[in-house]
Amino acid sequence: MSLEIASLCKSFPKDDPAGTVEVLSDISLTIEAGSFVSIIGPSGCGKSTLLRLIAGLATPTSGSIDLDGVRISGVSEKTGFVFQSYALFPWLNVADNIAFPLAMKNASKQQRRARALDYVERFGLRGFEGSFPAELSGGMQQRVAIARSLIDNAEVLLMDEPFGALDSQTRSRMQQFLLEVWQQTRCTVLLITHNIDEAVFLGQRVVCLTQRPARVGDDILIESPYPRDVTSDEFNVYRRRVLKFLDREHAAGLRDKPPC
Amino acid sequence: MKIPQRFERFACIALLLGLWELLCAAGAVSPVLIPPPHRIVQAMLELLLNGLPAGHLLHRHCLESLLRVAVGFAAALAAGLPLGLVLGRSERLRNLCTPVIELLRPIPPLAWIPLAILWFGIGLQSAAFIIFLGCFFPIVLNTVSGVVTVDGILIDAARVCGADDRRIFTRVLLPAAWPSVCTGMRIGLGIGWMTLVAAEFTGVKSGYGLGYMIMTARDIQRPDYVLAGMALIGVVGFFLDVLLQRLQQRIVATRTPRSH
Ligand SMILES: Nc1ncnc2c1ncn2[C@@H]1O[C@H](COP(=O)(O)OP(=O)(O)OP(=O)(O)O)[C@@H](O)[C@H]1O
Ligand SMILES: [Mg+2]
Numbered sequence: 001m002s003l004e005i006a007s008l009c010k011s012f013p014k015d016d017p018a019g020t021v022e023v024l025s026d027i028s029l030t031i032e033a034g035s036f037v038s039i040i041g042p043s044g045c046g047k048s049t050l051l052r053l054i055a056g057l058a059t060p061t062s063g064s065i066d067l068d069g070v071r072i073s074g075v076s077e078k079t080g081f082v083f084q085s086y087a088l089f090p091w092l093n094v095a096d097n098i099a100f101p102l103a104m105k106n107a108s109k110q111q112r113r114a115r116a117l118d119y120v121e122r123f124g125l126r127g128f129e130g131s132f133p134a135e136l137s138g139g140m141q142q143r144v145a146i147a148r149s150l151i152d153n154a155e156v157l158l159m160d161e162p163f164g165a166l167d168s169q170t171r172s173r174m175q176q177f178l179l180e181v182w183q184q185t186r187c188t189v190l191l192i193t194h195n196i197d198e199a200v201f202l203g204q205r206v207v208c209l210t211q212r213p214a215r216v217g218d219d220i221l222i223e224s225p226y227p228r229d230v231t232s233d234e235f236n237v238y239r240r241r242v243l244k245f246l247d248r249e250h251a252a253g254l255r256d257k258p259p260c
Numbered sequence: 261m262k263i264p265q266r267f268e269r270f271a272c273i274a275l276l277l278g279l280w281e282l283l284c285a286a287g288a289v290s291p292v293l294i295p296p297p298h299r300i301v302q303a304m305l306e307l308l309l310n311g312l313p314a315g316h317l318l319h320r321h322c323l324e325s326l327l328r329v330a331v332g333f334a335a336a337l338a339a340g341l342p343l344g345l346v347l348g349r350s351e352r353l354r355n356l357c358t359p360v361i362e363l364l365r366p367i368p369p370l371a372w373i374p375l376a377i378l379w380f381g382i383g384l385q386s387a388a389f390i391i392f393l394g395c396f397f398p399i400v401l402n403t404v405s406g407v408v409t410v411d412g413i414l415i416d417a418a419r420v421c422g423a424d425d426r427r428i429f430t431r432v433l434l435p436a437a438w439p440s441v442c443t444g445m446r447i448g449l450g451i452g453w454m455t456l457v458a459a460e461f462t463g464v465k466s467g468y469g470l471g472y473m474i475m476t477a478r479d480i481q482r483p484d485y486v487l488a489g490m491a492l493i494g495v496v497g498f499f500l501d502v503l504l505q506r507l508q509q510r511i512v513a514t515r516t517p518r519s520h
Contacts (some may be wrong), residue, residue, distance in 0.1 A: 057416055075419050087417035091435045103431075104422040148421065 001068050001078060001155040001188055003031040003054070008063035010049055023049050025213035027063070033155075036182055036189045038199035040242060041209030041217075042249050047192045050214070051158050054190065055081050067156065076156075077101075080149025080187075084161040086141045088133040094144050095120060095129040101152040119147040124177075139170040143177070150185065157182075159191040163198065175202055179226060196246070200238045201228055208245045211253045218245050295484040300491060303484035312476055312485060316467055322492065324468035328384060329456050329500075332391025333449055339392075340399035340448075341441065345429055347400070348407025348437070361400065369393040369455045383465045387456065394455035395448035402447070406440025407433050442508035446501055453497045 008027040011020040023046040031037055041047050052058045054065055056075040065072045067079075088097050096103075098119050099112040107115075120129045123143045133141055142162060149157060162178075163171045175198060182189050193199050199206045200222055208218040220241060224234050277297045283289055284296035291299065307318040347354045369390045380386035410433055418432045434441075460471025470489055477485030 052416075055420055057419060075422065077422055079420065081417070081420040083413055083417060085413055087411075087413045089414065089417075089432070089435070091438075100418070100431075101421040104418075104424075104427060152422070 002033040003029070003156065003188060003190075004064075004066040004069070005029040005031075005054070006064050006066075008050075008053065008065065009061045010046070010053060010058070011061045022213040024053075024060075025215050027209075027214065027216055029207065029216065029219075031188060031190070033068075033188055034186045036202060036204045037191070038203030038206045039190060039192045039209065040194070040196065040199045040206060040246070041214060042211050042246065042253060043194070045209050045212045046214040047209060048160050050209075051081075051160050051190065051192060054156075055079055055158050057081075077152060078154060079156045079158060080152070080154030082142070082145050082149050082157070082159040082162045084164045086133070086138075086145045088141060088144055088148075090133050093130050093132055094125060094136070097133065097144055098147045098151055100148055105152070115151060119151055123147045137170070138166050139174055142166065142174060146178070146181065150181070150187070154187060156188045156190070159189065161192050161194060164194065171198075178202065183226075196239055196242045197230065200235065200242060201230060206238075206242060208242060208249075211249050211256070217249065218242075293483065295487060299484045300487045303482070303488040304492070307473070307485060307488055312473055313467070316473070318473075318492070321468050321470050321473045321489075322496065324464075324466060325456055325460070325470045326496070328387040328459075328469070329391050329449070329452050331384065331388040332456075333395050333445075333452050335388065336392045336395035336399055336448060336452070337445065340396050340444075341403055344400045344403025344441070344444075345407055345433055345437070348404040348410075349429075349433065354404065361397065365397045365401075369451075370458055373459065381465075387459050387464070387469075390459040391452040391456055394451040395445075398447035398451060399441070399444040402440045402444025403437060406437030406444075409440075410436040438511060439508065442504065442511075446504045446508070449500055449504060450497065453493075453500060457493055 006028050008024055009022070010024040011022045013019075014021050027050065039047055039050070049058070053060050054072070056072050056079070067076060089100065092100065095113065095116040099107075099116040102112045102115060117129060120126060123146070125140060125143055125147070128136065128140065133144065136144065146157075146162070163174050166174060178189075178191075179202065191199075191202060193202075203222055206218075206220045206222060207216060208220070209215070210217040218241075220238065222238055224232070229235060280294075281296050281298065284291060284294070295303075304318070307321075309317075311317040311320075347357055372390060372393055373386075376386040376389045380389055414432055414436060415428060418428055423431060456469075457471035457474070460469040461475050464472045470493055474486050474489040477483075477489060
């Protein structure tokens with residue numbers, strides 16, 4: 001599914017009367033169907049806010065978001081969302097967590113079970129379908145969360161720092177895994193990350209957001225084919241470019257708000 | 261001497277009963293004021309076989325009391341649980357309703373007896389109403405606090421999975437708040453049971469009820485019957501709590517994994 005974001009703005013009311021905090025300022029992006037886009041930006045710049053707007057969990061102050069040409073209003077069943085903290089239901093076992101979106105559509109019990117077990121198998125969770133989230137490692141919990149977001153045939157996968165809480169080895173295995181899932185399902189992926197390597201390693205494109213209020217500061221096409229070699233010179237060129245951008249934004253942030 | 265752990269908690273009770281029996285046997289306390297334990301057991305048997313008033317057997321008194329509690333408790337649960345869920349979800353409603361609840365809550369259920377009799381007459385309805393008042397507030401307040409502490413990210417996760425408002429209540433808020441709801445039910449049932457006996461002191465139409473039986477025993481000056489009634493109230497109250505505790509553990513057991 002393609003995604004068209006036009007002049008998107010979002011402000012939140014502030015505590016003092018009549019004041020508002022501008023978080024997103026005039027963001028426009030065109031995202032092709034089936035592409036993988038990384039979004040990176042300084043801490044607190046509004047990355048999560050952007051993703052929540054696309055998911056329909058919040059409404060824009062102005063501007064619009066179209067999915068395949070259709071204006072979004074509220075949560076769409078074509079989008080899946082993966083949270084940094086996994087957000088699994090602790091009282092449901094793995095199979096029931098994965099099948100939760102099907103239960104919301106009143107699918108029959110056998111249907112839910114069959115689909116969930118299929119995902120359990122494909123996501124390397126075999127033998128854990130009856131376990132509860134608290135019994136799983138972080139990487140496995142995140143697999144369950146990704147399976148849950150895809151089971152209802154999502155065509156857009158929104159991920160908010162999905163691997164931020166994982167150790168570096170699990171993290172790189174999960175990145176590999178995500179690429180496989182993406183190549184199999186051909187869904188459109190928007191992935192937010194703090195991690196430059198991750199952004200460049202995964203994305204066909206890295207969108208760099210500025211300090212709050214966030215605008216699109218840089219939009220880098222990563223043209224190296226998959227599987228990518230993180231030790232290549234080409235890879236370093238991209239990394240340097242993103243790093244420079246973030247350093248500049250960081251410095252700008254310090255200039256705007258001098259330390260007291 | 262080593263006492264097996266499961267008998268340990270009965271050791272103290274046995275010791276107290278033995279001491280009590282000894283003091284009575286030694287003539288330290290008058291059996292007219294405090295009859296010895298064996299007299300109470302005997303009284304219990306007499307109540308079971310002959311009844312008080314004659315023909316009104318002990319188990320019927322007990323069942324009648326339990327029925328009143330069951331009706332009042334069920335009504336409090338049916339009203340308090342949905343109200344607690346709604347209040348927990350909406351800060352506006354919570355702010356509106358809290359003052360009313362906090363004003364009504366400190367009024368002892370017994371203070372409502374005159375009104376209850378005026379509205380419902382003497383009988384099951386007025387007794388159940390008094391019990392209802394005892395159970396209602398703990399159930400509402402604990403449900404509210406259970407819902408308020410539900411992680412908002414779980415609600416977002418359910419929404420992106422396609423849950424509507426009704427599903428958010430039944431599939432997320434209710435299970436997440438369940439341990440707290442159970443605590444409310446336990447406190448409510450405890451207060452309800454205590455309230456019942458006092459409520460029966462004011463008179464019952466059917467001629468049955470543990471409180472009513474104790475009152476009758478007082479009128480014919482039989483402290484052994486009074487104490488037998490009191491003991492039964494204590495034991496039944498204890499088992500009611502054990503029952504709810506089991507229910508709480510059974511449902512909660514599926515969500516908190518055994519530690520490995
Ligand atoms: N519901 C809200 N009400 C008020 N302000 C909000 C709300 N949600 C976010 N904000 C503000 O918007 C700004 C951006 O928040 P957001 O979570 O989108 O940033 P982020 O880029 O995801 O940050 P991080 O890197 O820490 O994940 C923050 O200053 C935050 O305080
Ligand atoms: Mg964020």
